[in-house]
Amino acid sequence: MSAPALAKDLLGIEHLSAEQIRLVLDTAEPFKEVSERAIKKVPTLRGKTIVNLFYESSTRTRTSFEFAEKRLSADTVNIAASGSSIEKGENLVDTARNLEAMRIDMVVIRHPASGAAEFLAKRIRSNVINAGDGMHEHPTQAFLDLLTIRDRLGKIEGAKVCICGDILHSRVARSNIWGLLKLGAEVAVCGPRSLLPRGIESLGVRVFRRIDEAIQWADVLNVLRLQLERMQAGFIPSLREYNRVFGVTVERLARAPRKTLILHPGPMNRGVEIDSLVADGPQSVILDQVTNGVAVRMAVLYLLAGGNPERAEAAKGGAE
């Protein structure tokens, strides 16, 4: 069968095909409507047990996954690193195997180490969804950014998208770049030289040293959060300096040749990478991103869950 499907796990965008990415975005469309109903719940994942295993703090992503799971009628458990056996030094695989011994079906994992999701996926039978692993990937964030751009521009192909800020340390940037390139967008990055990965041009990504040039070029700016710990590590001189050189301000946007769409994955540092008037302004789709986040996560859970190939084969064999 040539119909696209996802594999057992969702670990990143890099190894997905354009068809698989489109499948997730198209599947997210009908899930938007579920969240608009008076009764925001469908029975699709009834009886499935999902563990949200968060080794890093998160409000938006964890809540978004939890809403997506609950609106699909799954049973969910949240585990945070603090206050659990993880604090006592239990390693990731032991934690996951203990959870599996309680008969879970899926694990949503956020972890500070790049590759943690894949490491886990290879060792447990449950479906694994990467909710951000170190500096590697954050695939559901890329899906919701892609969906938001597609909603507003009609299509991704040919869209000029510039990702601004700390590209080097950003899993959001990495997942977005893969997704945008696969769907035929033109991609650029803009940020301090110390925060851009070397050789990124070889992926077909344009590099802007000045935010004004990026604004002249782009249809969409995806403004990343400046992680404040980067300043302590000496990547940038000061927050004021960063805002002066790279901040997305109303004055700068006013000089754009078109109405630039403004995305931000949150949480925002208002007055650092983005000014309040831009974040709350008419070109901002930051809250649409959050709404779409629930829909794309419902789509991913739906597409991964319950895939029981043996039973499917048996059922097919019986029908023939």
Place this chain on the structure above:
Amino acid sequence: MTPAGQRSALLDARAITRALDHMAVGITELAGKDGANELMLVGIQRRGVELADRLSALIASRTGAPVSRGALDITLYRDDLATVGPKPLVGETRIPGDLSGKCVVIVDDVLYTGRTIRAALDELADFGRPARIGLAVLIDRGGRELPIHADVVGKAVTAGPGDRVDVLLTEVDGRDAVELVTGGGA
């Protein structure tokens, strides 16, 4: 014995038109029993939606009053999602307003096991509490696995468990026809 995969016509375009006229009368009578309750036709994705569109136009031209319409995709309410793979695409669900107090008529192309209608009843219940829910189908092919029956039937046919009934509609398939595919699988 007809060889497997052979197509034979059950209804042509004119017979479909006649069947829909007959169904429009049946639905109007069904709604009439309900007195003042507002009628809404809810088509099941995908061809039920087109049939509901056609039926509502026919009913509106008979009664002079517009008929409200909705669309329902029952995929997320299916009872076999754990065993099907790859996952079916989910279509649009569009239910205008609250269903409470309305006379809702579900419209589908083919009634077979009844499992789709079971899912549709569950889904409709999440949109309110209609005064009544009826069922209108173009083809009733028998073979029910659940205690479900249609109130309005365009044509009843007999098809074996290994056969398939294809409803083709101009809006989707470019022509109007109902065909029996022997050994085509349900």
